[in-house]
Amino acid sequence: MGRFDGRVAVITGAARGIGFGIAQRFAEEGARIAVLDLDEATAKKSASALPGADRPRTSHLGVGCDVSDAASVDAAVERVVAELGGLHILVNNAGITRDNLLFKMTEDDWDQVIGVHLRGAFLMTRAAQKHFVAQKYGKILNLSSTSALGNRGQANYSAAKMGIQGFTRTLGIELGPFGINANAIAPGFIATEMTDATAERLGLGVEEFRKLNADANPVRRVGEPADIAAAAAFLCSDEASYVTGQVLYVDGGARLD
Numbered sequence: 001m002g003r004f005d006g007r008v009a010v011i012t013g014a015a016r017g018i019g020f021g022i023a024q025r026f027a028e029e030g031a032r033i034a035v036l037d038l039d040e041a042t043a044k045k046s047a048s049a050l051p052g053a054d055r056p057r058t059s060h061l062g063v064g065c066d067v068s069d070a071a072s073v074d075a076a077v078e079r080v081v082a083e084l085g086g087l088h089i090l091v092n093n094a095g096i097t098r099d100n101l102l103f104k105m106t107e108d109d110w111d112q113v114i115g116v117h118l119r120g121a122f123l124m125t126r127a128a129q130k131h132f133v134a135q136k137y138g139k140i141l142n143l144s145s146t147s148a149l150g151n152r153g154q155a156n157y158s159a160a161k162m163g164i165q166g167f168t169r170t171l172g173i174e175l176g177p178f179g180i181n182a183n184a185i186a187p188g189f190i191a192t193e194m195t196d197a198t199a200e201r202l203g204l205g206v207e208e209f210r211k212l213n214a215d216a217n218p219v220r221r222v223g224e225p226a227d228i229a230a231a232a233a234f235l236c237s238d239e240a241s242y243v244t245g246q247v248l249y250v251d252g253g254a255r256l257d
Contacts, residue, residue, distance in 0.1 A: 002030025013094030017192035021225025040064025067120030092121040103228025117160035186250025189213035217252035
Protein backbone atom coordinates (compact mmCIF):
# COMPACT_ATOMS: atom_id res chain seq x y z
CA MET A 1 0.00 0.00 0.00
CA GLY A 2 1.44 3.34 -1.02
CA ARG A 3 0.85 6.56 0.83
CA PHE A 4 -0.96 8.01 -2.21
CA ASP A 5 -2.82 4.97 -3.50
CA GLY A 6 -6.04 6.11 -5.13
CA ARG A 7 -4.95 9.75 -5.20
CA VAL A 8 -4.62 12.00 -8.24
CA ALA A 9 -1.96 14.71 -8.03
CA VAL A 10 -1.60 17.70 -10.34
CA ILE A 11 1.93 19.11 -10.36
CA THR A 12 2.69 22.22 -12.38
CA GLY A 13 6.06 22.74 -14.01
CA ALA A 14 6.66 19.02 -13.53
CA ALA A 15 8.46 18.21 -16.77
CA ARG A 16 11.83 18.65 -15.07
CA GLY A 17 13.65 19.80 -11.95
CA ILE A 18 11.90 19.98 -8.60
CA GLY A 19 8.48 19.35 -10.12
CA PHE A 20 9.61 16.15 -11.79
CA GLY A 21 11.32 15.04 -8.58
CA ILE A 22 8.05 15.49 -6.68
CA ALA A 23 6.15 13.68 -9.43
CA GLN A 24 8.54 10.73 -9.21
CA ARG A 25 8.17 10.45 -5.44
CA PHE A 26 4.38 10.69 -5.52
CA ALA A 27 4.18 8.12 -8.33
CA GLU A 28 6.41 5.75 -6.37
CA GLU A 29 3.94 6.05 -3.50
CA GLY A 30 0.96 5.16 -5.65
CA ALA A 31 -0.42 8.45 -7.01
CA ARG A 32 -1.62 8.99 -10.54
CA ILE A 33 0.16 12.10 -11.77
CA ALA A 34 -0.92 14.90 -14.08
CA VAL A 35 2.26 16.56 -15.30
CA LEU A 36 1.39 20.12 -16.28
CA ASP A 37 3.91 22.11 -18.28
CA LEU A 38 3.85 24.81 -20.92
CA ASP A 39 4.68 22.39 -23.74
CA GLU A 40 2.35 19.38 -23.90
CA ALA A 41 4.81 17.16 -25.77
CA THR A 42 7.39 17.69 -23.04
CA ALA A 43 4.78 17.10 -20.34
CA LYS A 44 3.71 13.83 -21.97
CA LYS A 45 7.31 12.66 -22.29
CA SER A 46 7.95 13.30 -18.60
CA ALA A 47 4.68 11.62 -17.58
CA SER A 48 5.65 8.52 -19.56
CA ALA A 49 8.96 8.34 -17.65
CA LEU A 50 7.30 8.20 -14.21
CA PRO A 51 7.10 5.02 -12.14
CA GLY A 52 3.99 3.05 -13.01
CA ALA A 53 3.56 4.61 -16.45
CA ASP A 54 3.73 1.14 -18.01
CA ARG A 55 0.75 -0.21 -16.10
CA PRO A 56 -2.04 -1.75 -18.23
CA ARG A 57 -4.30 1.22 -17.57
CA THR A 58 -3.03 4.75 -18.10
CA SER A 59 -1.87 5.99 -14.73
CA HIS A 60 -0.28 9.33 -15.60
CA LEU A 61 -1.14 12.22 -17.88
CA GLY A 62 0.85 14.98 -19.56
CA VAL A 63 -1.03 18.23 -20.16
CA GLY A 64 0.05 21.46 -21.80
CA CYS A 65 -0.97 24.42 -19.67
CA ASP A 66 -0.09 28.09 -19.30
CA VAL A 67 -0.68 28.59 -15.57
CA SER A 68 -0.90 32.35 -16.01
CA ASP A 69 -3.92 32.01 -18.32
CA ALA A 70 -7.30 31.33 -16.67
CA ALA A 71 -8.86 29.53 -19.62
CA SER A 72 -5.84 27.26 -20.02
CA VAL A 73 -5.86 26.44 -16.31
CA ASP A 74 -9.58 25.68 -16.14
CA ALA A 75 -9.38 23.45 -19.20
CA ALA A 76 -6.37 21.58 -17.83
CA VAL A 77 -7.96 20.90 -14.44
CA GLU A 78 -11.22 19.69 -15.99
CA ARG A 79 -9.28 17.43 -18.33
CA VAL A 80 -7.36 15.90 -15.42
CA VAL A 81 -10.56 15.20 -13.50
CA ALA A 82 -12.21 13.66 -16.57
CA GLU A 83 -9.26 11.49 -17.64
CA LEU A 84 -7.80 10.46 -14.27
CA GLY A 85 -11.08 10.30 -12.40
CA GLY A 86 -10.59 12.95 -9.75
CA LEU A 87 -8.25 15.41 -8.08
CA HIS A 88 -6.85 15.21 -4.56
CA ILE A 89 -3.47 16.98 -4.52
CA LEU A 90 -2.28 20.20 -6.16
CA VAL A 91 1.39 21.19 -6.21
CA ASN A 92 2.00 24.72 -7.50
CA ASN A 93 5.60 24.44 -8.65
CA ALA A 94 5.73 26.16 -12.06
CA GLY A 95 8.24 28.98 -12.09
CA ILE A 96 10.61 31.10 -14.16
CA THR A 97 13.36 33.59 -13.44
CA ARG A 98 14.05 36.91 -15.11
CA ASP A 99 16.82 38.14 -12.84
CA ASN A 100 18.23 41.65 -12.98
CA LEU A 101 19.07 44.55 -10.73
CA LEU A 102 16.10 46.82 -10.13
CA PHE A 103 17.27 49.66 -12.39
CA LYS A 104 17.73 47.19 -15.26
CA MET A 105 14.54 45.20 -14.66
CA THR A 106 11.85 45.73 -17.28
CA GLU A 107 8.12 45.73 -16.70
CA ASP A 108 7.96 42.54 -18.75
CA ASP A 109 10.56 40.91 -16.46
CA TRP A 110 8.37 41.78 -13.50
CA ASP A 111 5.04 40.81 -15.05
CA GLN A 112 6.21 37.43 -16.37
CA VAL A 113 7.64 36.29 -13.03
CA ILE A 114 4.66 37.49 -11.00
CA GLY A 115 2.33 36.02 -13.62
CA VAL A 116 3.76 32.50 -13.55
CA HIS A 117 4.50 32.21 -9.83
CA LEU A 118 1.78 34.18 -8.10
CA ARG A 119 -1.05 34.49 -10.61
CA GLY A 120 -0.40 30.90 -11.64
CA ALA A 121 -0.72 29.59 -8.09
CA PHE A 122 -3.92 31.62 -7.64
CA LEU A 123 -5.53 30.37 -10.86
CA MET A 124 -4.58 26.73 -10.29
CA THR A 125 -5.79 26.80 -6.70
CA ARG A 126 -9.06 28.49 -7.60
CA ALA A 127 -9.73 25.82 -10.22
CA ALA A 128 -8.78 22.91 -7.94
CA GLN A 129 -10.53 24.06 -4.79
CA LYS A 130 -13.95 23.62 -6.38
CA HIS A 131 -13.31 19.88 -6.50
CA PHE A 132 -11.63 19.83 -3.09
CA VAL A 133 -14.52 21.63 -1.37
CA ALA A 134 -17.11 19.37 -2.99
CA GLN A 135 -15.36 16.24 -1.74
CA LYS A 136 -14.31 17.76 1.61
CA TYR A 137 -10.70 16.75 0.96
CA GLY A 138 -7.66 18.27 -0.68
CA LYS A 139 -3.96 18.97 -0.29
CA ILE A 140 -2.35 22.12 -1.68
CA LEU A 141 1.40 22.60 -1.71
CA ASN A 142 2.96 25.84 -2.95
CA LEU A 143 6.63 26.28 -3.77
CA SER A 144 8.16 29.38 -2.24
CA SER A 145 11.93 29.96 -1.90
CA THR A 146 14.55 31.26 0.50
CA SER A 147 14.72 34.14 -1.98
CA ALA A 148 11.44 35.31 -0.44
CA LEU A 149 13.62 36.78 2.29
CA GLY A 150 15.36 39.00 -0.27
CA ASN A 151 18.04 38.30 -2.85
CA ARG A 152 20.10 40.68 -4.95
CA GLY A 153 18.93 40.81 -8.55
CA GLN A 154 15.64 39.07 -7.80
CA ALA A 155 13.16 41.78 -6.81
CA ASN A 156 10.48 40.16 -8.98
CA TYR A 157 11.19 36.57 -7.89
CA SER A 158 11.53 37.51 -4.20
CA ALA A 159 8.25 39.41 -4.26
CA ALA A 160 6.48 36.50 -5.92
CA LYS A 161 7.87 33.94 -3.50
CA MET A 162 7.00 35.99 -0.42
CA GLY A 163 3.56 36.50 -1.92
CA ILE A 164 3.25 32.72 -2.11
CA GLN A 165 3.78 32.56 1.64
CA GLY A 166 0.99 35.03 2.37
CA PHE A 167 -1.23 33.23 -0.12
CA THR A 168 -0.55 29.91 1.61
CA ARG A 169 -1.41 31.25 5.05
CA THR A 170 -4.68 32.69 3.77
CA LEU A 171 -5.58 29.41 2.08
CA GLY A 172 -5.02 27.66 5.39
CA ILE A 173 -7.52 29.99 7.06
CA GLU A 174 -10.15 29.92 4.32
CA LEU A 175 -10.03 26.27 3.27
CA GLY A 176 -9.31 24.48 6.53
CA PRO A 177 -13.01 24.14 7.43
CA PHE A 178 -13.53 22.20 4.17
CA GLY A 179 -10.98 19.47 4.88
CA ILE A 180 -8.27 21.11 2.80
CA ASN A 181 -4.67 21.56 3.94
CA ALA A 182 -2.47 24.23 2.35
CA ASN A 183 1.26 24.46 3.02
CA ALA A 184 4.41 25.69 1.32
CA ILE A 185 8.02 24.62 0.96
CA ALA A 186 10.76 27.22 0.62
CA PRO A 187 13.76 25.48 -0.97
CA GLY A 188 17.29 26.75 -0.66
CA PHE A 189 19.78 26.04 -3.43
CA ILE A 190 18.64 23.00 -5.40
CA ALA A 191 20.72 21.51 -8.22
CA THR A 192 18.47 21.85 -11.27
CA GLU A 193 18.63 23.12 -14.83
CA MET A 194 17.33 26.46 -13.55
CA THR A 195 20.21 26.96 -11.11
CA ASP A 196 22.66 25.72 -13.76
CA ALA A 197 21.35 28.47 -16.04
CA THR A 198 21.97 30.99 -13.26
CA ALA A 199 25.58 29.83 -13.06
CA GLU A 200 25.97 30.42 -16.78
CA ARG A 201 24.42 33.87 -16.50
CA LEU A 202 26.92 34.74 -13.76
CA GLY A 203 29.85 33.45 -15.80
CA LEU A 204 30.55 30.55 -13.44
CA GLY A 205 30.96 26.83 -14.06
CA VAL A 206 28.14 24.64 -12.79
CA GLU A 207 30.30 22.74 -10.31
CA GLU A 208 31.95 25.95 -9.09
CA PHE A 209 28.54 27.54 -8.53
CA ARG A 210 27.25 24.50 -6.69
CA LYS A 211 30.32 24.40 -4.45
CA LEU A 212 29.93 28.07 -3.56
CA ASN A 213 26.35 27.42 -2.49
CA ALA A 214 27.23 24.21 -0.66
CA ASP A 215 29.88 26.05 1.36
CA ALA A 216 27.29 28.66 2.35
CA ASN A 217 25.15 26.32 4.48
CA PRO A 218 25.84 24.20 7.58
CA VAL A 219 25.33 20.79 5.93
CA ARG A 220 27.90 21.69 3.26
CA ARG A 221 26.04 20.30 0.27
CA VAL A 222 23.52 21.53 -2.25
CA GLY A 223 19.99 20.24 -2.26
CA GLU A 224 18.55 17.81 -4.78
CA PRO A 225 14.98 17.60 -6.09
CA ALA A 226 14.59 14.45 -3.98
CA ASP A 227 15.10 16.54 -0.82
CA ILE A 228 12.11 18.70 -1.71
CA ALA A 229 10.09 15.68 -2.83
CA ALA A 230 10.56 14.03 0.57
CA ALA A 231 9.16 17.07 2.37
CA ALA A 232 6.35 17.37 -0.18
CA ALA A 233 5.35 13.75 0.34
CA PHE A 234 4.80 14.40 4.04
CA LEU A 235 2.94 17.69 3.64
CA CYS A 236 0.60 16.23 1.00
CA SER A 237 -0.13 13.09 3.01
CA ASP A 238 -2.83 12.38 5.57
CA GLU A 239 -0.07 12.24 8.19
CA ALA A 240 0.05 16.04 7.88
CA SER A 241 -3.69 16.54 8.29
CA TYR A 242 -3.10 18.76 11.36
CA VAL A 243 -0.59 20.96 9.53
CA THR A 244 -1.83 23.90 7.47
CA GLY A 245 -0.78 27.42 6.55
CA GLN A 246 2.88 26.60 7.22
CA VAL A 247 6.08 27.33 5.31
CA LEU A 248 8.84 24.73 5.63
CA TYR A 249 12.35 25.91 4.74
CA VAL A 250 14.37 23.10 3.17
CA ASP A 251 17.72 24.81 2.76
CA GLY A 252 20.44 22.85 4.56
CA GLY A 253 20.26 25.31 7.43
CA ALA A 254 21.33 28.28 5.30
CA ARG A 255 19.02 30.63 7.24
CA LEU A 256 20.83 29.76 10.47
CA ASP A 257 24.05 31.53 9.47
